[in-house]
Amino acid sequence: MPADEVSALLERIERDNVKFIRLQFSDLQGQPKNVAIPPVQAEKALTDGISFDGSSIEGFARIEESDMVLKPDPATYTLLPWRKDEGRAARFICDVYMPNKKPFEGDPRYILKQVVADAAKDGFEFNTGPELEFFLFKMVNGRPSLEFQDRGGYFDLAPTDLAEDVRRDIVLALTEMGFTIEASHHEVAESQHEIDFKYGPALQTADNVVTFKFATKTIALQRGLHATFMAKPIYGINGSGMHTNCSLFKDGQNAFYDPYAPLELSETALHFIGGVLKHVRGITRLANPTINSYKRLVPGYEAPVYISWSASNRTALCRVPAPRGKSTRMELRSPDPTCNPYLTFACILAAGMDGVRNKIEPPASTKLNIFELTEVEREEAGIHTLPGTLLEANQYLQEDELLCNVLGHHVVENLDRITKMEWDSFRTTVHPWEIDQYFYKQ
Template structure:
């Protein structure tokens, strides 16, 4: 790492915290292709080696990373992600973590690291004078566990939207999650029970898009860890229970230039700028091309069905929550575009990269979106939707992958390495699901035929 005055100051601050908090272990965290968190643990005495990018690991052991003959990779900590891990504080000692980018032996960015994919998108925006802010909203479920600590299919409570105790049994869990996040530097804005039984959301303040992906990754780790300490299982699976709402990861994005929000125009009827309209159009034009990234599981498409608030039709509105894209009411510096289809099983680095790139594509090309749809799309007939030109999102992972491969968009954003490994992994996942015999088939066919 090249030390600037700013990074040197940050490093000295980290060293003071390590000394004050008696931090003896440092976890160097990174994510795999699916966004699952991994780490390598070192002692605090090896901080300087870590900061210089001298901590090596075997990339061939991480699915989608490196072949065995090119397995040596290195971790470069992002100093801005340093945090003492709250639940490790014990007997005066504690542990801390960094989120890292993955590097090649020659010091270049490893193209298989999904964090580096998002960094490339950020750099491309910066070359045009733009910065991107993002505010994700990740929902999750809490499930009871059995005597061996394995998750059951029974939700932790039967409460509904915004309910309080004694029905909301997750209040104490959310409180501990909030405290852990706050201790790690998060600015938590809202916490509440969600629509479905056992479903919850904790919202945190928006950040630059890379920071937002780091925060989403950290948030999922903290939620699952704290839940485990309560004897519960937290899942970000998009549709774990049939017949109730699934979990989404609504992504709010804004585009800034010279400190000004480019999406706001006080003179427009909706107070939206031409850049905002073009960003919306870019999302709508590319949505099918990147749905496999923002909704990457077989299970993802069981959430994107009518009747459960999740979008399944390609439309936008300034107020309509049945639309794919919504413009929340706040204006001025808070003007933003909300994409409602992504789910929290997605890798945040890849998801935010494709969403940002799609919107920027619309801005670069000066695209204009079709007319907004302010009516409830779920209650329209198929003929009415056809007359309005309202198309559907892909109905399965298979169709989403077909669209992904039919366009150059995702390959351009993800890069050849990540694109190839992602498609291969997801094709194998679909084929495994397609050829498996499911309990529904046994229940409906075994006795009948």
């Protein structure tokens, strides 16, 4: 970083009366990690970086090659808008480097940067607009419970929606951190909520997803509540998704929009959709990364499971919402908010660019309610399904050469290890359902 930029940041840190600086990064599963340093160490962090032990971070490094370095991205500097009375804290999101000053190949942020740079070779900028849903549960005796915080429904108001004040506090905190909030509302299920922020370049919105989850959990905890982004915390009601709006821009114009084409969708848009649908089974391992994710991906609860696209149909996996023009975009409806946004966006973009570069035509769009079709009718329409388990999705990823090349051997190997470890733990655990089903009868 140039010396004048370092000096300007140091002056800003002093002017903001910062007492602690959090250097944040994400592990392979998208969990935020951080180390806190005092302001006196800021210059070292901005020039040389701060060393840490990568062997203690999931999916990073073996113990014999554990030394790594965090280098702050100056564009991500922001004040944390809580604990103001205890001395201000600031945050940088960091890139992870090896001691030889080369980027760490397993850093999810680096992987997304590489795919974005590859698309830029063809003149494209990739924008994303994720829509995160989450639940708020009551804390009981200092521990999270499964007791709903409210009994509201879609777009409800107080007094039915008791979380208006919490959402307001979250929105105000995010706004202080530089977010442009577009809407906040109660979702379909009891105690379920959604806050939407403005779309932007994929790297920025991936950073925002991690920050959004961190801020939401912090504000909720201050209110005596537990915020969870778990895909399906309660049986029998809607789970939480992270519908992801995607678009390509070229020369400042939306490359998905063609006012003279059918549906006003350019060939670039159709080929992008074709590429995403071709690789979506492998993408599912990244977009739906937990065993619990597949409790959401079942028919009947709004989560799409059928590989299809439509200009308006909400039962399709890929949807092209109205209106057309600068806002023309493809909405991929399968991801959930437990995903690592860096890896998920990277794989969506790589798949879409495969479609654009190789002119992959998507299947015919569907206007039918796919949930109401029989299995035979879906087969006749050529509509296939997403993987039904994490283990199945992982196998599709392992077989997808394009996605494996994008992620690199280190990440693919560790994702495979994590999948098999979790699946084995899940497979051998005796669940409450089994006790209810068999304990008293056998």
